[in-house]
Amino acid sequence: MSDSNQSRAARLAHLRREQLAKGDPVPLPLTMASIFHLPGDPAGFNQYGRFANPTWDAVEKLLGHLEQATAVAFPSGMAAISAVFFGLLKSGDRILLPSDGYYTTRVLADRFLKPLGITIDTRPTATFLEGGFSGYQLVFVETPANPSLDICDLPAVSAMAHAAGAVVVADNTTMTPYGQRPLDLGADVVVAADTKAPNGHSDALFGHVASRSPEIIGGVMDWRKLAGGIPGPFEAWLVHRGLETLEVRFDRMCSSAETLAERLAGHPAIEAIRFPGLNSDPSHTLARAQMERFGFMIGITLASEAAAEDFINRCALIQPATSFGGVHTSGERRARWGDAVHPGFVRLSIGCEPAEELWAAMKESLDQLG
Template structure:
């Protein structure tokens, strides 16, 4: 089945009991059992729920994995994956990742003796020496948040597997519509389903997908034990949102390409980060491992522009946390999404105080461009 059809008919298609074309919302916490010692299909909704299971099977199909797990948030998904590790284990982390991922490693798992090292995963020549015996996994975002750095997933996976390490890829920015890391060699794929998968800024969710059934069993044990599962109504919303993922991602990507090319030649813009631009360092690898560059752009205005005035002047584009909704959103990573990362680390990896991250929506691209233009003009020649 082609991907566009799989988005609609993948996983569990409809409801066999009633003939409903949509999977029903099984809004129940528990299930009737027929007798002692008999193992029912359904027993308790933390352990399993038909609506959530349909969603989990759909994500597994889309990511070309064997098992999917749905969580109450992207961070619940990340936390469950990190719970695979134990005291003395170390993870290698891409040099720019979501601030919440850094925070949970630095402020929570470090307390349990799990350590990390931030490295440049785009530098394949230096990776083998980093894969020391205490390293158990490499955690990648590609394109990374917020500088859209592109890592060669297949190459990192091959090198890591030579040394017996797991490869974890956060595929939130790309979605399985544009990129499938398991097929490139990764072991675990993570999503914040809140973003493009849901697509409408109305539900919080997270996902983990794997190919290895034994690894799936370990993750399922952790999911059931710690309990951060996605509820049935939110699972229904995610199923509904995913049906239009292909249409939305095509429009997000088209709009972002137009906006990125416009920003690239704009006299007020110092730098644009977008792997769909030919001059971007990650362009060639992005072309090889994904079918598009996605809807995320980061950029910097020149120093004589007031970033705060830029944000305050926007009318159509909304200043807000998150990304991937149908509406265009803009944020200031240094004080919003990546505020948990210490300033010295932010500066080292290039997350400056002037960096602006733009999630390009599916509105008219002319309207998005016009709003950005008037906000740029309003922010120019900052008054002393």
């Protein structure tokens, strides 16, 4: 981890101390309130539960510290993406999305943006620069893409898109601010599902938008306030607690993924593997240039749908589940959701289990495939 990330990690746990008075609780209190005591002029105070909440403020402070930007909290990652789309776009705009990123982003755009007169184009992440960005008002990237784990050159995309007059939005869910810093690489906006590694315990949905542009943040905050897409205070409290241990968990998960990817690549049951940390991965050189770590997600391809399902279900240390970033290792066959991948493709999210124990369980399951 870079010195700047280590500095952010060290200070994050002490941010709350800066505002504590003698006798205040050190852990963040949970504020469950829809109304606030508000006599007289309301300006400058908490007014109503749809406008603000002290627990949101606290988690946004941590997220903003990690992003080195203003962060706005939402009840899910898709709520954050929706806020960017509906807060910034207008009829007649044209946007570019990755064809191999998280499919719900494309479904949202196709179903709800197109009828409003917004044109949507898609392009593979690995060749995202091809064709340029002329005529686009918003360029949306997801790198590494989920689930393909392809990577695009974020500084180059940002420079070319800005030259064409487009806003660049980067979905950084798979990497977190400790693994990749899109705003430092030229993006105007970061969106992320904090449901994943930032919360880390698979017990809360959450998301955020971060930007260093006051105009962008203003549009996103107006959308949240007026449309009512607000996070619950209890979920915010859970994410705040999760963020305090993110650096430790992320380091363990990424280190284990690097170890396991090398071993998985050598197993005869694995027909193909994608992991940016492997020297053989087509994205490895670019990953080394723009990512702080290689992440905790590994894509493996087994011979068939049945082999993939058997591998997951037989492995005692893989949780069959459709998410990633938790303390437990999870796996799923992504073709079941309609992703354009091989029927035997498995997305592995490496958790916090001891790496040697996890490998032993994986190897035992793979060995049984014959």
